[in-house]
Amino acid sequence: xxxxxxxxxxxxxxxxxxxxxxxxxxxxxxxxxxxxxxxxxxxxxxxxxxxxxxxxxxxxxxxxxxxxxxxxxxxxxxxxxxxxxxxxxxxxxxxxxxxxxxxxxxxxxxxxxxxxxxxxxxxxxxxxxxxxxxxxxxxxxxxxxxxxxxxxxxxxxxxxxxxxxxxxxxxxxxxxxxxxxxxxxxxxxxxxxxxxxxxxxxxxxxxxxxxxxxxxxxxxxxxxxxxxxxxxxxxxxxxxxxxxxxxxxxxxxxxxxxxxxxxxxxxxxxxxxxxxxxxxxxxxxxxxxxxxxxxxxxxxxxxxxxxxxxxxxxxxxxxxxxxxxxxxxxxxxxxxxxxxxxxxxxxxxxxxxxxxxxxxxxxxxxxxxxxxxxxxxxxxxxxxxxxxxxxxxxxxxxxxxxxxxxxxxxxxxxxxxxxxxxxxxxxxxxxxxxxxxxxxxxxxxxxxxxxxxxxxxxxxxxxxxxxxxxxxxxxxxxxxxxxxxxxxxxxxxxxxxxxxxxxxxxxxxxxxxxxxxxxxxxxxxxxxxxxxxxxxxxxxxxxxxxxxxxxxxxxxxxxxxxxxxxxxxxxxxxxxxxxxxxxxxxxxxxxxxxxxxxxxxxxxxxxxxxxxxxxxxxxxxxxxxxxxxxxxxxxxxxxxxxxxxxxxxxxxxxxxxxxxxxxxxxxxxxxxxxxxxxxxxxxxxxxxxxxxxxxxxxxxxxxxxxxxxxxxxx
Numbered sequence: 001x002x003x004x005x006x007x008x009x010x011x012x013x014x015x016x017x018x019x020x021x022x023x024x025x026x027x028x029x030x031x032x033x034x035x036x037x038x039x040x041x042x043x044x045x046x047x048x049x050x051x052x053x054x055x056x057x058x059x060x061x062x063x064x065x066x067x068x069x070x071x072x073x074x075x076x077x078x079x080x081x082x083x084x085x086x087x088x089x090x091x092x093x094x095x096x097x098x099x100x101x102x103x104x105x106x107x108x109x110x111x112x113x114x115x116x117x118x119x120x121x122x123x124x125x126x127x128x129x130x131x132x133x134x135x136x137x138x139x140x141x142x143x144x145x146x147x148x149x150x151x152x153x154x155x156x157x158x159x160x161x162x163x164x165x166x167x168x169x170x171x172x173x174x175x176x177x178x179x180x181x182x183x184x185x186x187x188x189x190x191x192x193x194x195x196x197x198x199x200x201x202x203x204x205x206x207x208x209x210x211x212x213x214x215x216x217x218x219x220x221x222x223x224x225x226x227x228x229x230x231x232x233x234x235x236x237x238x239x240x241x242x243x244x245x246x247x248x249x250x251x252x253x254x255x256x257x258x259x260x261x262x263x264x265x266x267x268x269x270x271x272x273x274x275x276x277x278x279x280x281x282x283x284x285x286x287x288x289x290x291x292x293x294x295x296x297x298x299x300x301x302x303x304x305x306x307x308x309x310x311x312x313x314x315x316x317x318x319x320x321x322x323x324x325x326x327x328x329x330x331x332x333x334x335x336x337x338x339x340x341x342x343x344x345x346x347x348x349x350x351x352x353x354x355x356x357x358x359x360x361x362x363x364x365x366x367x368x369x370x371x372x373x374x375x376x377x378x379x380x381x382x383x384x385x386x387x388x389x390x391x392x393x394x395x396x397x398x399x400x401x402x403x404x405x406x407x408x409x410x411x412x413x414x415x416x417x418x419x420x421x422x423x424x425x426x427x428x429x430x431x432x433x434x435x436x437x438x439x440x441x442x443x444x445x446x447x448x449x450x451x452x453x454x455x456x457x458x459x460x461x462x463x464x465x466x467x468x469x470x471x472x473x474x475x476x477x478x479x480x481x482x483x484x485x486x487x488x489x490x491x492x493x494x495x496x497x498x499x500x501x502x503x504x505x506x507x508x509x510x511x512x513x514x515x516x517x518x519x520x521x522x523x524x525x526x527x528x529x530x531x532x533x534x535x536x537x538x539x540x541x542x543x544x545x546x547x548x549x550x551x552x553x554x555x556x557x558x559x560x561x562x563x564x565x566x567x568x569x570x571x572x573x574x575x576x577x578x579x580x581x582x583x584x585x586x587x588x589x590x591x592x593x594x595x596x597x598x599x600x601x602x603x604x605x606x607x608x609x610x611x612x613x614x615x616x617x618x619x620x621x622x623x624x625x626x627x628x629x630x631x632x633x634x635x636x637x638x639x640x641x642x643x644x645x646x647x648x649x650x651x652x653x654x655x656x657x658x659x660x661x662x663x664x665x666x667x668x669x670x671x672x673x674x675x676x677x678x679x680x681x682x683x684x685x686x687x688x689x690x691x692x693x694x695x696x697x698x699x700x701x702x703x704x705x706x707x708x709x710x711x712x713x714x
Contacts, residue, residue: 032079039080042072043087050091066110067174070140073114074124074133075182085111101150109143129183130176137175141167212302218295220244220261252278264288264298280306310345317341318463325471329478334471335367342464346457348444350422353468354388355430355440363388363440371447373419385416387425388441395438397428397465399458401450423450426458428465433473442468506547514540546680563691568607569600570634570641577614577632581622589625589648594633601634603641603714609688610643610712616681617645617708625649628705640694641714646707652700661686661696685710 049063065088073081085107092103117124117136124132145167148160206213207227215224221244222229225237233240233248245254256275263271263286270287282302289299320341328334335353342348352375353367362380375381383389387405390413391398400408402423408414422445430440442465446452517537524530578593585591595601614632621630628648635642652660661682689696693713700706 035077035079036083038076039083040087042068042076042080042084046084046088047091050088050095064171064174066106066140066144067137067171067178069107069111070114070136070175071133071178071182073111073116074118074136075179075186078115078118081111081115098152098155099150102147105147105150106144109147110140113140113143125183125187130180133179133183134172134176137172137179138168140175141171144171209301212300214300214302215289216244216261216298216300217291218265218297220246220258220298223291223297249277257284260284260286261298265296268296274305275302280304281309282306313345314460314463317345318467321464321467325467325474328471329475331366331471331475335468338464338468339367339369342444342461345460346444347446347452350446351442351444353430353440353442354383355472356392356438370419381418383416383418385414386418387414387427388418388443390414391427391429391441391443392438395429395431397458397462398426399453399455400425400427420447422447424452426453426461428458428461430465430469430472433470439469439472506543510540510544510547514544561688561691563606563609565604565606567602567604570603570610571595571600573607573611573614574633577611577618581618581630585622589622589627590629591622592629592631592633594631601636601641603712605692605712609692613685613688613710614643614645616685617710620681621645621647621649621706621708624706636714639714641712643710643712644707646705648705651702651704652698652706653702657698657700660698 046065046068049065049068052063069081069085069088072084089104089107092107093100095103097103113136117132117139121132145160145164148156148163151159209226210228212228212232213226214222214229217223221242222240225240229240230237235248240248245257254277256273257277260271260273260275263269265288268288270285272283272285275282275284281304283305284300284302286298286300288296291297318341321338324334324337328337339348339351342351350370351367352365352370354363354365356363357380360380361382363383364378364380365375368375387398387400387408390408405414405425425443425445427441427443429438430442431437432439442461444453444461514537517533517540521530521533521537524533574593574595578591582591618630618632621632625647626649630645630647630649632643632645635644686696689710689712694711696708696710698706698708
């Protein structure tokens with residue numbers, strides 16, 4: 001019996017090895033194939049176990065197939081276990097004997113318990129899985145003892161009595177041991193898979209980055225690199241590993257790289273710096289990384305900034321050109337700025353601007369810089385058949401190499417070269433501001449290097465061409481504005497002179513009319529004739545007031561009004577106006593003056609302008625008030641003088657509160673106006689107030705009167 005157990009244990013250990021090797025080395029495409037093969041192997045092992053049993057009595061034998069099948073159901077899976085159960089059951093039937101039914105029953109019981117345990121206890125491996133396995137093994141072999149009921153009746157009790165100690169003590173322990181081994185295999189395989197997947201993910205991320213990533217040792221030799229490093233050096237991984245930058249880039253200036261690497265090793269800090277390698281600029285983030293217990297190496301992430309810096313320089317250049325196009329006035333200075341900014345982005349030794357003159361079908365060259373050719377500043381050229389004329393006529397930018405030039409010549413597109421021929425020529429049309437007409441061409445060329453420019457540089461040239469077109473249009477507009485300004489100033493001068501002359505010419509006869517009308521008023525006694533003369537006098541007064549208002553507006557607009565500040569008593573001025581308007585008051589309204597308790601208030605301002613403002617405001621108030629009163633006066637604050645004129649007249653609708661200060665505007669805009677006037681009084685008052693450094697506003701409600709306020713600095 002002991003020898004049989006040893007045989008069985010040996011076979012089960014072999015199963016654990018096969019399980020580990022088979023699971024690890026499996027390369028089958030479909031999981032089902034692996035499971036079927038695993039089931040066949042477990043079934044064959046079960047047969048081998050049954051071939052080395054220990055015999056209780058003839059026809060009744062025992063082995064460890066129940067351990068095998070229960071652990072298979074729990075750890076390996078359903079399909080392999082079912083195949084193994086079928087294989088061992090068929091072999092047990094083949095053996096025959098008195099215990100055939102019990103043998104098949106134990107096979108079914110052991111496999112079923114293992115599979116059900118895996119389904120009903122899915123988290124059995126999470127905590128204390130050895131207790132789970134022992135419990136499963138005990139349950140399996142209790143079921144095995146119950147299968148003795150399938151033995152002949154005379155053998156049941158005796159067999160149960162003899163095998164129970166072995167089955168209940170040794171078999172669960174055997175189940176536990178085999179389960180631990182297979183579970184360890186499974187855990188190890190899962191951990192290896194996780195590690196492998198993690199390494200693959202890290203490697204995939206490492207290689208997916210377009211930035212160069214690496215680890216160097218303390219001798220600056222590469223230990224770990226990604227695909228971007230291989231692409232940068234143009235070498236395979238094996239050709240790079242173990243070598244330093246100095247080995248891989250002989251003759252290249254690597255001072256920046258060496259300096260930053262030494263800083264990492266000496267100071268143990270993380271740095272982000274810009275490094276120049278050859279003609280390119282890179283941003284490198286480097287940090288110390290531990291290699292073993294004592295040594296540190298250099299980890300790094302390097303990004304090529306050449307393209308980014310170029311884009312940044314392009315944006316800066318375009319911005320500067322845009323600013324120049326809006327601020328610069330001199331055309332040649334602006335074109336020099338264009339050349340300077342363009343040269344900061346791409347090398348431009350040879351450049352010219354050709355402007356097309358439609359009236360002569362010729363080109364002028366306001367800017368021409370060339371290594372070989374020269375041209376006079378005022379030169380005019382006919383460029384038919386040239387690349388310049390081709391760009392203007394097509395309205396499209398052209399990138400012309402020797403090969404393209406030959407094709408254009410063969411197609412009779414160009415036939416007359418202008419100046420020294422070059423292997424590479426780029427030209428872009430200059431459009432007007434509306435992009436409707438080509439007004440010229442900007443061109444750059446290189447006489448030595450046919451790879452000096454790329455097609456991308458042509459797009460950059462187009463951007464600069466647009467700025468030049470905008471500038472030319474702006475200069476034209478400025479010239480137009482200068483002409484318009486000159487005409488407007490001349491018109492204002494003529495208008496002022498005309499108004500002054502007309503004022504003089506009108507005032508002279510008006511004075512005669514008014515003088516003789518006043519004389520006749522004193523001499524005529526006929527009431528009807530007296531009424532006619534009164535109408536003539538009032539009409540003459542209105543006409544003269546209108547002429548004065550128009551002349552005042554004209555003088556203010558042309559800046560001819562000068563402020564003369566003097567010190568005077570504002571209270572005294574208000575008293576004079578009160579006396580004047582009271583003596584000429586022909587209406588049934590009361591005129592009031594309010595100046596508080598002040599008997600005098602000396603201010604420094606233009607007395608004449610303030611007097612004119614008050615005359616206009618008080619006159620308006622009287623004109624638009626039929627009954628009630630007109631009140632005017634002053635209030636003072638710490639810094640300001642506020643003059644107000646209040647009436648109980650017709651009021652002003654809210655929609656006219658702003659426009660009432662405009663010229664020739666009155667609140668009453670009906671077809672038949674009750675109140676006559678030029679509409680200039682309030683406009684003049686507003687302009688005078690602003691000239692004095694103050695402001696004017698009103699408060700009014702239709703039908704409830706109006707109050708005007710004038711605020712002036714004390």
